Each structure stands twice: as structure tokens, then as C-alpha cells.
Amino acid sequence: xxxxxxxxxxxxxxxxxxxxxxxxxxxxxxxxxxxxxxxxxxxxxxxxxxxxxxxxxxxxxxxxxxxxxxxxxxxxxxxxxxxxxxxxxxxxxxxxxxxxxxxxxxxxxxxxxxxxxxxxxxxxxxxxxxxxxxxxxxxxxxxxxxxxxxxxxxxxxxxxxxxxxxxxxxxxxxxxxxxxxxxxxxxxxxxxxxxxxxxxxxxxxxxxxxxxxxxxxxxxxxxxxxxxxxxxxxxxxxxxxxxxxxxxxxxxxxxxxxxxxxxxxxxxxxxxxxxxxxxxxxxxxxxxxxxxxxxxxxxxxxxxxxxxxxxxxxxxxxxxxxxxxxxxxxxxxxxxxxxxxxxxxxxxxxxxxxxxxxxxxxxxxxxxxxxxxxxxxxxxxxxxxxxxxxxxxxxxxxxxxxxxxxxxxxxxxxxxxxxxxxxxxx
Numbered sequence: 408x409x410x411x412x413x414x415x416x417x418x419x420x421x422x423x424x425x426x427x428x429x430x431x432x433x434x435x436x437x438x439x440x441x442x443x444x445x446x447x448x449x450x451x452x453x454x455x456x457x458x459x460x461x462x463x464x465x466x467x468x469x470x471x472x473x474x475x476x477x478x479x480x481x482x483x484x485x486x487x488x489x490x491x492x493x494x495x496x497x498x499x500x501x502x503x504x505x506x507x508x509x510x511x512x513x514x515x516x517x518x519x520x521x522x523x524x525x526x527x528x529x530x531x532x533x534x535x536x537x538x539x540x541x542x543x544x545x546x547x548x549x550x551x552x553x554x555x556x557x558x559x560x561x562x563x564x565x566x567x568x569x570x571x572x573x574x575x576x577x578x579x580x581x582x583x584x585x586x587x588x589x590x591x592x593x594x595x596x597x598x599x600x601x602x603x604x605x606x607x608x609x610x611x612x613x614x615x616x617x618x619x620x621x622x623x624x625x626x627x628x629x630x631x632x633x634x635x636x637x638x639x640x641x642x643x644x645x646x647x648x649x650x651x652x653x654x655x656x657x658x659x660x661x662x663x664x665x666x667x668x669x670x671x672x673x674x675x676x677x678x679x680x681x682x683x684x685x686x687x688x689x690x691x692x693x694x695x696x697x698x699x700x701x702x703x704x705x706x707x708x709x710x711x712x713x714x715x716x717x718x719x720x721x722x723x724x725x726x727x728x729x730x731x732x733x734x735x736x737x738x739x740x741x742x743x744x745x746x747x748x749x750x751x752x753x754x755x756x757x758x759x760x761x762x763x764x765x766x767x768x769x770x771x772x773x774x775x776x777x778x779x780x781x782x783x784x785x786x787x788x789x790x791x792x793x794x795x796x797x798x799x800x801x802x803x804x805x806x807x808x809x810x811x812x813x814x815x816x817x818x819x820x821x822x823x824x825x826x827x828x829x830x831x832x833x
Contacts, residue, residue, distance in 0.1 A: 408745065409525060412784075418497070420521030420779040421532065421762075421793070422489070422508075422597070423540055427771030429509035429516035432476045438768065439505060440470040445538045448526070448662065449473075449503060472498040479510035492519040493779065493804075494594050502526045518768070524781055528665040530651040533760050540773055541763035565723055566730040573669060574743060587639075587785070589808035596807045599777045600816030602823050604799040610823070613830040614706070616713040617720070618799065619759050621826060622792050624709035626757065626801075627672040628822035629815055630787075634674070637810040644672045644787070646757040647747055650719070652732035666728045667747045668719065670757075673711040702829035709826065750785030759792040766795070777802040788812065 409417050430438070443450055452465040475495070479488035485508075492506035502523040509516035518540070522532060607618035614620075623646070634641040646669070653664045718724050735743075747753055758780045766773035777800055778791025788805035803815045 408748070409523075415784055416593075417524045417781065418521050419524050419529070419532070419781045419789075420519065421536065421791075422492075422517050422519045422777045422779065423536070423766065423773050424515070424517050424775040424777075425768060425771045426515055426774050427769075428514060429507065429771075430769060432474070432507060434769075435476075435505070435507050435518075436470050436474045439474050439539065442539045443470070446535060448531075449535070452500075452502075453526070473501055473503060474505045474507070476507040476509070479508065482511050485511040489517070489519075489597065490594070492517075493521075493597055497521075497523070516771075519779075521779060525663065528651070528663045529649055529758050529760050529778070529780075530653065530665065531662060533762055536766070536776070537763050540766040540768055542765055542767075562726055562730055563734070566727040566734070569724065569727045570731050570735065570739075570743070574746070587787070587809075589806070589810065591784070591806045592808055594807055595779075595782055595804050596809075596812065597777060597779065597802060597804055598813050598816050599800060599802045600820045601775065601798050601800040602820055604794050604797055606823060606827055607799050610709075610826045610830045614709055614713065616709065616716070618794075619792070620709060620713050620716055621823070622759065622799070622801070623670070623672070623712045623716075623757065624705060625819050625822035625826060626790060627674055627708045627712070628705055628825065629818035630672065631674045632818045632822070633811060633815055636814065639810060641674055641754075644674060644754040645752060646670050646672055646755055646790075647753040648719075649756070649758045650725075650728050652729045654729060654733075664732055666732050667744060668728070669747060669753055670712065670715055673708045702825055702832075705822065705826045706829055748783050750783065753783075753786065755787045756780045756783060756789040757792075758790070759794075761794040764796060775800055779804055782806070788815070 409415070447464075448462060450465055450468045451462045452468075453460050454463045455461045477488045477491045477495075479485050488508050488510065492508050495504070495506060497504050503526070504521055506519040506521075507516065508519060520532070520535065520539075522535075527535070604618065607621045610621035611617040611619070626646075627644075630641060630644060633639075648668045648670055649665045650668055651664065652666050719728075758778060760778060762776050763773075766776075773795070775798060776793050776795045778793045779802065780789030780791040782789045782804050788803050788809065791802045791804070793800050793802070801816055801819050803812065803819075805812045805815075
């Protein structure tokens, strides 16, 4: 995809926020260089051409070409410095970069890590975070059990059926896709919000789902409210969910082992009991303070989402996704991913990742972390949910020209609050 669209950026990453005096650039380069002994992929390069690419140690690797700094011009310069780090190009011949962001305060700084998505996925990036800033915790990701050959025919049948199902859905897209009401600048802006992680867990558990289900329901409500306020019509929005497909023995794989599954977000729902969450129903706006009607709409959205994600959390689907990544031939895989990333099929990327319980760099402590999900041209935004410590942090990455994009984190927090209130009363 990068070869087909050389002017498009295919990088993702994250930002870690730390409390304490920032290190010097020289010290950070020395620190990263030391930590790279745990990350052999990051000191390698791709060779072998288009047909048989492979990783080889890079004899010319230099940490100075990968680690940079951005100095803010005082407290008012934080946004500009962060914007620079999020949009800075990689050095020629490199696939990743680290930017030290400081100068806005004496006891706060941030570290931005970005990578080319062809070389890493979100799960591998989370491993990188734990290797560099974390305490070495496991990823807490669900993985299928180790299977034998006895059930292989059934597994392959399930995998082929699942792949055919989502391919067919991509060809039978209902309605028209959102028309972006602006001219894209080609740059990206990061906006973030946060709630206690236990709040999302309690909401999900109250309805038999997960914290990720609660997040997606809140995201749906936030988008509905944003659409009403910004005047941008959203006839439908399909979120593309990256799924980690590593086998149990691949815990330390530094590569790309993910699959993308589409989920239509139920922006329009009926609140009457017994009616489904269908795209043609009358929209119920999730405006703050509109009472029980919004609470019922939020629950309907959550139930709609869980109807799909419940299957994904099951052993059969998770094993099928793993088998698709492992056995699907290159050409069908290429066609599927190009189709799913098309704005005609999906409207945004929505990823979720457990990072770590805690983190540090020297004597300074990580206080929060925001994901930088992939922003696909023509899509509304990329949405990332990271679990770090006791917090669940949402990040919205969008073109700066997106109308009222800065409201999205606040609207998400409000939608979580509505779900929490409704769940507590059930």
C-alpha cells in the first residue's frame, strides 16, 4: 500500500507523558541505544525486494538518526511542539523514530514513538513500550489455546467462512459513506481524554460485556453528538478493529501479526424495548443532560456492539482470525486489507491496547500514555484506547481541518458518564 500511495503516511505510534525533569537528548539516545538490545527488529532493515522481503541486521544502524528532540517555546508552545513530533518525517532509510518533547515545564515532558505500520502493529508497539519504559509485564492479551492437528479441518473451515463473511460484507456496503466537509491538510492532530479504567470495566461487566465494548458504545454516542454539533452528517460509520493474531509462542514477535475486522457502529438506534439497532432507525442524539432517553440509547448501542464482539471474544473466532493471518495467501490478504482500509468500507480505525501497570525513564515516572492510531486518508479519524495504570485514555487522531474535532474526547467522556449512570441503575 505504501508503494501504491507514496504520498500517504502509514505510520502509527504513541506518546508517553512523564513527570520530572527531562533528560538531555544525548542521555535519551544512550538510554534508547541500551534498551535496543531487547528489540532486534528495530536495528534491522528490510531486504530482498518486493517478492521475498526479509529482515536483516542493519550494519549502518545509528541511534542518532532515530532519536530526536522538539523544544517547546515555553508553556504556550506545548501544542506546537507536540504537533511537530506527531507530524515529523522519519529520517531517510529509517522505519521508526523517537522524539523528546520538552521546554513547556521544568518537571514535565513527553516521549513520542512512531513506526511504519508495515514493520510493526499495535501489539508489537506495546511490547516496545514495555521494553523501553515499562516493567516487563505480560501484555494481558487473550490468545487461543495451543491446538493440535485433530481439529485442523474444522478450524480451516471456520477461518475460510469468517474471511468470506467479512469480504462479502465489504462488498455489500449499505448507504453512502460520510463526505468529509473539508480539504485535508495531510497533517495530524492529537486530542485525548481519560476516565478511570474501572469505570469502563464496571459498565461492561454490568451488561455481560467488556471494557472495550463500553468504549465502543461511548465512541458511538460521542460521534452521534459530534455529528449534530458539527453539522457533518454520518449516514453510517464502520469502525475497523485491529485484532492481535499472535500464537501463544509468539509473545515476543516484533512484527505485524494483526487482522482487521469491520464493526458498524449503531449511531441510530430505537429506545423502545424489542427493537433492533438498525442503520435506518430514527437517530437518538446523545446530547448531555437529555435524561433517560439517552441512557436507553446508550444501552441499546452497547447491546448492539456486544452482539458482534461476543463472537470475537469466543475461542472459535479468535482461533479463526489467527489461522487467517497464518495461512491466507498473499494476494487475498492484500485485496482484503486494501478493501477494508478504503473509506468506502470503513470510516475510522478504532484500536485498543493494554500497555503496562507502570513505567519510568530513569527517575521520572510515566503518568499517562496516548495511542497514535493509523489515520487512513479519507477516513474521519483514528481512535485509540490505551490502558495504563488505573486509567483508560482515549486519543483521537484527525486532520486539523476536521470541524470541532477537539470536542471528541470530551464527548466520549460524557458518553462514558451516561453509560455509567445508566448501568448503576440497572
